Amino acid sequence: MSTGDIFQIGLIAAGGVLIFVGDKIHVPNLLNLGVATIGFGVVAMGAGAVLKRRIEFREKNRAVGVTYRGLAAAAWGLLLALFGVAIMGAAAASVLGMRDALLEVVKAHPGLLVAPLGLVMILRGIAGVIGPDDTRRSIWSALSQAVYRFGGLILLAFGVLTVVLAIWDLRSPGTLRRLVESLASSALALLEQVG
Structure with missing residues (x-):
């Protein structure tokens, strides 16, 4: 240490x-x-x-x-x-x-909170895509690393999308709120059709 x-x-x-x-x-x-x-x-x-x-x-x-x-x-x-x-x-x-x-x-201005969250996802996604050191050479290890890296790539993409949404909301206040309300009402309408 x-x-x-x-x-x-x-x-x-x-x-x-x-x-x-x-x-x-x-x-x-x-x-x-x-x-x-x-x-x-x-x-x-x-x-x-x-x-x-x-x-x-x-x-x-x-x-x-x-x-x-x-x-x-x-x-x-x-x-x-x-x-x-x-x-x-x-x-x-x-x-x-x-x-x-x-x-x-x-x-x-929720974009002020959403932008750093997106940055966190981007940084975690980068770490996931690159992955940790792994000295094990088994097939299971290679498979788990591939899944881990794919998860990192997805997180990286969500992070970029989140930062873009946050910037959009900061430039045009209320955009993020309207988007969330629209998605929520669409999800509720879909649930009502299914149920």
Whole structure:
């Protein structure tokens, strides 16, 4: 375990302690500081993955973790950094008393929320298409990797579509809401015909 890994884990653990203490002594800003510290730890993990071009995830049912290298690791790193920034932003909005105003802005312009979700799908899709390192050479392993990569390709396509819809909604407010309402009414009409 490297010094950077210990730092990242330490930040997340410290954030957890701050949240626990802030909740127990009823100090909301201490709780928010804990949330922001966890967010910073997640950003540090993402930055570490981008800089090292390597990230490993442990799985319960496997003796060894799943390792991503190169562009796949960078995609995971950017995804984690984006997630960490969102966590820190939520904590900052709460501390500054802007949470309700921010929610109103997102309700009025859902593309502001949908675009980052699309970016998350794109980054996860890239990591899926490239796939993790796999030293196993069995037919089952090759088949599971093909399915995993195909799933990544689908997620990548949905991510691009989501970002396009978000940009469209930001340029023409209400577009996304009308699209969702139209799809919902079409789905309900279809269900009524079937049922």
